[in-house]
Amino acid sequence: MLQRVLEYAHYLLASSVEEGDMVVDGTAGNGHDTVFLSKLVGEEGTVLSFDIQEKAILNTEDRIHEEQLKNVHLIQDSHDQLVKYIPDFHEEIGGAIYNLGYLPGSDKTIVTKPDTTLESVKEVLSRLKQEGMLVLVVYYGHSGGDEEKEALLKYLSQLSQKEFNVLRYGFINQVNKPPFILAVEKK
């Protein structure tokens, strides 16, 4: 059976993230991915969870408290500033997820942008552990979404196949610019 995009994104992370890893949620939003990652890495692991928007940070904080999770560093800053927040500069990243676009039910003008998304993606890829996975869920129906999608496709499609496997996964018969996944596995 074909998995829906968000289910498949979690499946990819669950297959590659290990307990004790340091992982990244590039877009905390309402905290669903942060909670998911936090449970995957366990008490010995760390989640660096970014969002520029206070509402997203507060929503994610609520989820973390509800679930009594202790391994999340919630950071109100842009994900392209990632390096500043890595506790040990040399530490590898076990996996990362970015849900692009805007926060559902919130200000639709606060969206991820091509330059900062790419900058952050490059940082993650340079620190990804062997067999680690970067998963981007690409929503592009909003204003500026097409530019971000094209920038990512251009960059990721030229990555060396000796170093990375790059996958695109999505449904091509859905209406209204359905989201799709770009997943990068470090070989």
Ligand code: SAM
């Ligand atoms: N993963 C989230 C969840 O599980 O609910 C949904 C994320 S939502 C589609 C996109 C989020 O990216 C928004 O909350 C927005 O504030 C955030 N965002 C936009 N630009 C950002 C940036 N440069 N750095 C970090 N977060 C950013």
